[in-house]
Amino acid sequence: xxxxxxxYRTWLVCLPLLSLVAACTGGTLPWRSQLGEGxxxxxxxxxxxxxxxxPTFCGRGVNVRGATPPAGFCLKEYATVPEARTIxxxxxxxxxxxAPSASAPGGASGGPGAILLLTxxxxxxxxxxxxxxxxxxxxxxxxxxDVHGIALGGGFLYFTTQASVxxxxxxTGQLVASAPPVDLxxxxxxxxxxxxxxxLALSKGGALYASRGEYGTxxxxxxxxxxxVASDGKLTxxxxxxxxxxxxxxxAQDEVCAAMxxxxxxxxxxxxxxxxxxxxxxYGYPCCFDEAVPAPGADMACGDVTLEDATFPLSDTxxxxxxxxxxxPAPFRGAIFVALHGSAYSxxxxxxxxxxxxxxxxxxxxPTQDWQMFLGGFGPAGSVLKRPAxxxxxxxxxxxxADDTGGHIYWMAPVxxxxxxxx
Numbered sequence: 001x002x003x004x005x006x007x008y009r010t011w012l013v014c015l016p017l018l019s020l021v022a023a024c025t026g027g028t029l030p031w032r033s034q035l036g037e038g039x040x041x042x043x044x045x046x047x048x049x050x051x052x053x054x055p056t057f058c059g060r061g062v063n064v065r066g067a068t069p070p071a072g073f074c075l076k077e078y079a080t081v082p083e084a085r086t087i088x089x090x091x092x093x094x095x096x097x098x099a100p101s102a103s104a105p106g107g108a109s110g111g112p113g114a115i116l117l118l119t120x121x122x123x124x125x126x127x128x129x130x131x132x133x134x135x136x137x138x139x140x141x142x143x144x145x146d147v148h149g150i151a152l153g154g155g156f157l158y159f160t161t162q163a164s165v166x167x168x169x170x171x172t173g174q175l176v177a178s179a180p181p182v183d184l185x186x187x188x189x190x191x192x193x194x195x196x197x198x199x200l201a202l203s204k205g206g207a208l209y210a211s212r213g214e215y216g217t218x219x220x221x222x223x224x225x226x227x228x229v230a231s232d233g234k235l236t237x238x239x240x241x242x243x244x245x246x247x248x249x250x251x252a253q254d255e256v257c258a259a260m261x262x263x264x265x266x267x268x269x270x271x272x273x274x275x276x277x278x279x280x281x282x283y284g285y286p287c288c289f290d291e292a293v294p295a296p297g298a299d300m301a302c303g304d305v306t307l308e309d310a311t312f313p314l315s316d317t318x319x320x321x322x323x324x325x326x327x328x329p330a331p332f333r334g335a336i337f338v339a340l341h342g343s344a345y346s347x348x349x350x351x352x353x354x355x356x357x358x359x360x361x362x363x364x365x366x367p368t369q370d371w372q373m374f375l376g377g378f379g380p381a382g383s384v385l386k387r388p389a390x391x392x393x394x395x396x397x398x399x400x401x402a403d404d405t406g407g408h409i410y411w412m413a414p415v416x417x418x419x420x421x422x423x
Contacts, residue, residue: 050124057398057413061125066384067377069412075375078409079118079127083111084402085197086247086320087392087409088150092172094119095392095400096132096152097409098159101145104197106317106341106387108404113145115159117175118409123419127409132157133177136166149200149210149248158208162196165210165229184233186210193224199248205255209277210235213244213262218287218298226259226277239275241283241305247320247390248277256365258309260318260338266345269293272318273308274338276366281306309366315343316352320390320402323365324357327397328414335359336367337374339388339401353378355388355401375412385410396420 051060061076069075078095085108086098094117101113114134118127136142149160156167159181168181190198193214201209207228214224224242227235242261250257257277263270270289275281288294288302312318321338328335335357342353355375358367378385386406393399398413 050126052122052124055418056415057125057396057417057419058415060123060419061411064384064410070374072416073412073414075410075412076125078120078125078400078411079129080408081111081116081118081129081402082407083108083404084407084409085111085148085389085404086150087390087400087402088152089392089394089400090152090170090172091395093395094173095127095394095409096150096157097402098147098150100147101143102196104404105195106344106404108387108389110407113143113147115144115147115150115157119175125411130175132175133159133168133181136161136181136183146196148196149198151200151202151208153202154206158200158202160198160200160210162198163191165190165198165200165208165233184229184231186229186233187235190227190235193221195224195244195246197244197246199226199246199259201248201250201257201259203250203255203257204253207255207257209238209248209250209257211242211245211248211259213242213246214286216243216286218295221286223283223285238277238279239281239283239306241285241288243285245275247318249320249322249392251323251365252325252393254363254365258321258365260321261308262317263314264289264295265315267296267314269295270314271308272312272314272316274310274312274318274321274336274367275306275308276364278306283308310358310371312338312340312371313352315345317341317343319388320392322391322393322399323360324399325393325397327417329416331359332357332374332414334362334365336365337391337399338371339391341387341389342378349380350378350387353387355391 054060058074064075088096097116099111101111103109115132117130117132146162151158157170158167164186165184166181168177195213199211211226212224226239244262245259248259261273263272284305287298288305291305319339319341337357342350356371357374388401389404390402398411400411
């Protein structure tokens with residue numbers, strides 16, 4: 001499924017919409033949450049113009065000056081988090097952020113090397129940041145420089161480093177890790193392939209999946225993989241033949257998990273893909289780029305390569321994604337939203353960058369139409385928005401996304417979606 005070049009629409013940030021929006025925020029520069037005031041401790045309070053009582057979400061928070069959301073939506077800044085790569089929600093709406101300090105291959109850098117936690121206790125749409133976990137174990141025996149994938153469930157927070165998957169106990173509402181994380185002692189093969197940016201996802205049924213990418217050429221390697229991770233660290237390969245399945249997520253209601261696979265840079269015939277995680281599947285890398293599409297110099301038919309569920313133009317670079325849970329109006333209800341990191345080879349840089357969406361089959365949750373632009377305006381030359389890295393829908397229906405290059409977390413909502421009232 002090849003998406004067309006789509007345009008995005010503009011709108012005025014605050015719409016009257018009868019009496020639904022009580023107030024529009026504005027008048028001051030967006031508040032920047034600054035980290036580093038102690039583990040588990042929030043920093044200074046929110047700006048005075050962030051309403052806690054507006055009946056709609058869009059009446060709260062701080063507008064992003066210089067950015068234009070789609071018609072009928074608002075765009076708000078939630079927090080400043082350098083090198084924000086991955087995000088995952090707790091059941092109460094607290095947001096975990098994987099923020100490595102190791103520079104990512106795409107150029108993002110300057111992160112704290114920690115898992116951060118963003119709360120919004122007063123409901124004003126602006127985060128209170130906390131450092132949830134910064135050291136893997138006591139006595140300086142392990143940093144979090146290469147933290148990447150994160151997932152929650154079953155009483156634990158799970159995360160990846162280059163060499164392994166870890167877990168630490170977690171209870172909803174907890175602000176700081178209560179115990180040093182436990183290394184699941186994955187086999188050495190998880191550390192092979194040259195990529196530390198693993199993906200991690202936990203299904204509704206409790207299956208934990210981790211991904212591993214690989215730099216390779218035909219005849220020199222078997223490619224990366226997606227594996228089920230047992231509680232004792234045993235890996236069972238589910239899908240293979242990947243170059244870089246860096247981002248994974250599972251559907252919130254159904255036992256469906258997917259990954260975004262990045263194609264071989266600048267190679268004719270290479271494809272960037274969305275794949276649903278299914279047992280005994282193989283996507284061909286490094287010898288095959290797709291079904292019946294061998295890599296240059298590979299002498300094979302590639303007829304047994306598993307067909308992907310959706311495609312993207314090469315170098316659009318699909319990163320994080322999530323499915324809308326049912327609070328938004330058509331055509332967005334139930335759609336899948338994907339962060340495109342853009343091309344590292346284009347002039348100007350980051351061609352294709354943006355957030356796109358597609359309607360999905362309500363049973364399989366795979367796209368049924370071409371990708372459409374949802375949020376544009378990202379870019380390197382004076383743009384407020386830089387490069388989206390991950391997307392997650394909050395339990396309350398808002399879409400949150402991380403900008404790893406710009407170093408921010410943002411959220412979006414339709415102007416008609418009502419905010420919960422205080423208890």
